[in-house]
Structure formats: structure tokens, C-alpha cells
Amino acid sequence: MKRKNMAVISILVIFTVLLLTSCETLDNFRANFTETEEDLDSVVRIGVFQPLSGQYQRYGELERRGIELAHGLFPTVLGKDIELIMADNRSEMQIAEAAIQHLITRNPAIVLGSYGEIFSLIAAEFLEEAQIPAIAITNTNWLVTSNNPFYFRVSFVTAFEGVAMAAFAVEEMGAQTAAILRPANDDLAMTISQAFSDTMIRLTENEDAIVSLQDFDPNAEDFRLYLMRVRGAGAEVVFLPSNIENAAEILIQARELGLEALFIGTSIWDDPELIELAGEAAEGIVFATIFDPEAGITRMTEVFLNAYREKYGEDAVPHSSVALAFDSYLVAISAMIRAGTTDGNALVKALLETRELPGAAGSITFNDRGDPIKSVVVATVLNGEITAAYTVDPYVVYMEEDTFY
Numbered sequence: 295m296k297r298k299n300m301a302v303i304s305i306l307v308i309f310t311v312l313l314l315t316s317c318e319t320l321d322n323f324r325a326n327f328t329e330t331e332e333d334l335d336s337v338v339r340i341g342v343f344q345p346l347s348g349q350y351q352r353y354g355e356l357e358r359r360g361i362e363l364a365h366g367l368f369p370t371v372l373g374k375d376i377e378l379i380m381a382d383n384r385s386e387m388q389i390a391e392a393a394i395q396h397l398i399t400r401n402p403a404i405v406l407g408s409y410g411e412i413f414s415l416i417a418a419e420f421l422e423e424a425q426i427p428a429i430a431i432t433n434t435n436w437l438v439t440s441n442n443p444f445y446f447r448v449s450f451v452t453a454f455e456g457v458a459m460a461a462f463a464v465e466e467m468g469a470q471t472a473a474i475l476r477p478a479n480d481d482l483a484m485t486i487s488q489a490f491s492d493t494m495i496r497l498t499e500n501e502d503a504i505v506s507l508q509d510f511d512p513n514a515e516d517f518r519l520y521l522m523r524v525r526g527a528g529a530e531v532v533f534l535p536s537n538i539e540n541a542a543e544i545l546i547q548a549r550e551l552g553l554e555a556l557f558i559g560t561s562i563w564d565d566p567e568l569i570e571l572a573g574e575a576a577e578g579i580v581f582a583t584i585f586d587p588e589a590g591i592t593r594m595t596e597v598f599l600n601a602y603r604e605k606y607g608e609d610a611v612p613h614s615s616v617a618l619a620f621d622s623y624l625v626a627i628s629a630m631i632r633a634g635t636t637d638g639n640a641l642v643k644a645l646l647e648t649r650e651l652p653g654a655a656g657s658i659t660f661n662d663r664g665d666p667i668k669s670v671v672v673a674t675v676l677n678g679e680i681t682a683a684y685t686v687d688p689y690v691v692y693m694e695e696d697t698f699y
Contacts, residue, residue: 337377338636340626341402343394343417343428345409348385353409353615357431360619361406363601371627372634383413390416398424403636404626406619411435418442425638427645429622432615439664444638446645446664448621448653452482455560455582456489456535458670458686462580463531463558464497466672466684473506473529473555475520475544476536480512483535486560490533505529512536517544521551531556538562542571549575556580564614569675576675583673585614585655586682591669594624598654614655621653
């Protein structure tokens with residue numbers, strides 16, 4: 295019990311120092327986070343819009359878990375209890391529209407979610423019309439935030455992975471040339487590849503830094519011709535924004551051909567299944583990861599891990615979705631405190647003013663599109679295990695004049 299009390303005290307101290315910049319005294323902090331009113335009408339409602347059943351239930355539950363973990367630590371704001379209002383879109387587009395409309399009738403101050411870009415895009419127009427801000431958690435599609443001033447996200451856009459991985463290749467590995475292998479007719483792969491290419495050219499100051507660019511058939515089984523072209527071009531690194539199945543087969547065939555270039559992937563590779571499929575061929579590969587529990591990204595990372603392990607067991611390893619969902623809740627209540635209100639337009643302004651907010655998965659600063667400027671952890675496979683290798687500073691790699699995808 296003593297250990298638990300000490301953990302709670304540590305959490306509150308850290309959160310006070312790092313998050314609540316508007317709370318200048320301990321009395322203010324207590325007023326915002328520990329004083330509650332017995333009046334059940336005096337609550338702040340946070341909507342949780344997720345697929346809590348159906349095809350994507352597992353992912354919706356992961357995000358819900360992170361939100362509930364944060365809520366358990368910080369259950370009040372502005373002197374009121376926080377009430378979580380669940381809305382299940384059932385993993386179906388037809389139901390998502392009705393679900394978000396019903397959620398809006400319950401007057402949430404802010405909405406967190408949903409897993410799956412399509413569900414967030416469906417919700418976006420209704421939330422904007424109601425002037426209720428929302429924070430997407432694992433959405434990486436730029437469309438979610440690009441045309442809606444009320445939608446934010448805590449996960450970086452997919453294109454930024456291309457920027458970060460190119461920065462890693464040049465700044466950390468010293469690479470001057472790269473090849474790109476991407477699945478054909480894949481818009482996401484094309485976007486992230488363009489980001490990687492542009493950043494390689496910018497950082498190397500060489501217009502010919504990309505020595506080979508090839509689109510492959512994702513249904514193919516033999517990739518040797520592509521790999522021989524890569525070898526012939528003399529690429530030092532190969533950027534491969536593919537799924538796990540294609541990546542595993544390409545890695546195996548590259549090893550059989552004796553190709554020594556470093557293979558670089560995206561956060562899709564952050565899965566033990568890739569190691570299982572590729573075996574020894576996965577050794578040494580690098581890829582972006584949204585969250586690494588061993589990286590100790592901020593002091594809030596430790597707070598999150600302690601709370602998670604206390605609830606789920608000392609050996610429990612949280613999924614990145616849980617960490618991001620935890621952060622979405624922190625971002626929401628931080629904005630409420632700084633705004634001093636739950637008015638939608640005031641919250642949007644406060645969210646846009648978020649600067650270096652320490653979260654479990656990294657510090658968060660929003661740009662004017664509601665996308666976070668945050669560090670990216672680069673992971674590698676070492677002795678068959680995924681391990682953090684490097685952290686890319688977002689301020690080093692961001693495009694000039696913030697012309698970002």
C-alpha cells in the first residue's frame with residue numbers, strides 16, 4: 295500500500311510540473327484535478343468514439359484501455375468529475391454516422407478516436423458542425439486533420455515516417471544513396487516514399503540520391519529482379535514501405551542474393567510477426583516505431599508504464615495504441631485547463647497552442663493543421679529482438695517553411 299501511495303504522489307508531482315503550465319500553484323492544481331462536486335450534473339464529458347465490437351474491436355479496445363488508464367489517474371478537470379461517454383461504431387461505416395450523431399447529443403466537450411481513418415472521416419463533418427473538437431489516436435492519414443480545424447491527432451502522419459527514416463539514413467548511418475521499393479498502386483506507399491525521397495535529396499544535397507525507384511507487384515512471389523537492380527545501382531539503403539508479408543519475402547531473397555544494403559521500413563514492421571516470417575533475414579533491419587516502452591522518451595513515459603504495470607502486471611508490455619490513447623486524454627484535459635472552459639472554439643485554440651506537452655509516447659507540439667511535431671523512435675532487430683536504436687528529433691528534419699505532406 296505504501297508503494298502504491300508513493301506511486302500516486304510521484305504521478306501527481308510529475309504531471310503538475312510537466313503538463314499543467316497554467317496551474318501556477320499547488321492550490322490551483324488541486325482545484326483542477328482533485329476537487330470534485332457531488333452534483334452529478336456538474337461533470338465534464340469526454341466522448342470515446344471507437345469500434346468496440348465487430349471487425350476492429352481489438353484495436354478499439356486498445357485505444358479505450360489507454361483512455362481509461364489516464365482517466366483513472368486524472369479523473370477530474372476544472373473542479374468537475376470527468377465522465378467518459380462510450381460510442382461504439384461497431385466497425386461499420388453505416389453505423390458510424392448514427393453513432394457519432396448520438397454521441398454529440400450527449401454533449402461531450404471533446405471526442406477521442408476513432409480507430410480507423412474512415413470512421414474519423416465520417417465523424418469529422420458532424421463534429422465540426424457541432425463545434426466539438428476531436429483527437430484521433432492512431433490515425434496516420436493526413437486527410438483526417440487536413441480540412442477540419444476541429445480534428446487533431448497524437449500520432450504523426452505517415453509521411454513523416456519517410457522524413458524521419460531518411461534523416462536516420464543520412465545523419466546516423468552516413469548514407470548518400472538509396473533505393474526505393476514500393477508496392478504498386480498503393481497511394482500510402484507512394485506518399486511516404488515521396489517524403490523519404492525529398493528528404494534524402496535535401497539532406498544529401500544531391501538530386502541523384504535516389505539511385506533506384508521501383509514499383510513491385512504485391513501479389514508476386516519472386517522479387518529477385520528488383521533486388522538485382524538495387525544491387526546494380528549501388529544503393530546503400532533500401533526504403534521498403536510494404537506490409538509484413540512482402541517485407542519478409544523480400545528480406546529473405548535479398549539475403550540469398552548477398553545484398554548488403556540496409557533495409558528500412560515503416561511502423562508497420564513494428565511487429566514480432568515480421569521476425570517470425572523472415573527469420574535471420576530480419577536481423578539488422580530498421581524501422582520507425584510509434585512507441586518503445588524501453589526508450590524512456592519523456593518522464594511521463596515512466597508514469598504511464600508504472601500505472602500500466604500496476605494494473606496489468608509487472609511483465610505487461612503496452613501496445614503503442616494504448617500509449618497514444620493515454621496521451622490523447624492528457625492533451626484533452628491540458629487544453630481544458632489552459633482554456634479554462636469546455637467551449638469548443640476555445641478548446642481548439644488551446645489545442646493549437648499546445649507546446650512540448652510530455653506524453654507517454656513523446657512530447658507533443660501541434661502545428662497549424664492539428665498534426666503533432668514529435669520525435670520518432672527508430673527500432674532495429676538485434677539478436678532476434680526488436681530494440682530501440684535511435685531517436686530522430688523532429689525539429690532537425692522538418693521541412694523548410696513547414697511545407698509538410
